[in-house]
Amino acid sequence: MTTESKEGKLTIVLEHWMEHNKGHMQEFRKWAEKAEASGHAGVSQRILEAAEQMRRANDVLQGALDELGGP
Numbered sequence: 001m002t003t004e005s006k007e008g009k010l011t012i013v014l015e016h017w018m019e020h021n022k023g024h025m026q027e028f029r030k031w032a033e034k035a036e037a038s039g040h041a042g043v044s045q046r047i048l049e050a051a052e053q054m055r056r057a058n059d060v061l062q063g064a065l066d067e068l069g070g071p
Contacts, residue, residue, distance in 0.1 A: 011070045018058050018065075025051045 028051035036044035 007068055011065065011068055014061050014065045014068070014070065018061050021054045021058050021061075025054050028054070 028047050032044040032047040032051070035041075035047060
């Protein structure tokens with residue numbers, strides 16, 4: 001596998017992970033609302049913290065993508 005094809009594959013993987021994480025973030029927020037609505041404010045807050053950590057992970061992954069010259 002050439003360096004160029006490895007970089008292409010890596011770009012695809014990074015983009016996939018970021019999209020996958022976005023889906024998790026949406027689900028986390030949805031469930032945080034449900035937890036809040038059922039009187040579990042602490043649980044809701046922890047789920048929202050997890051969503052924020054996933055957003056930060058995407059920032060790091062975007063940095064990796066940027067280094068590869070990706071979108």
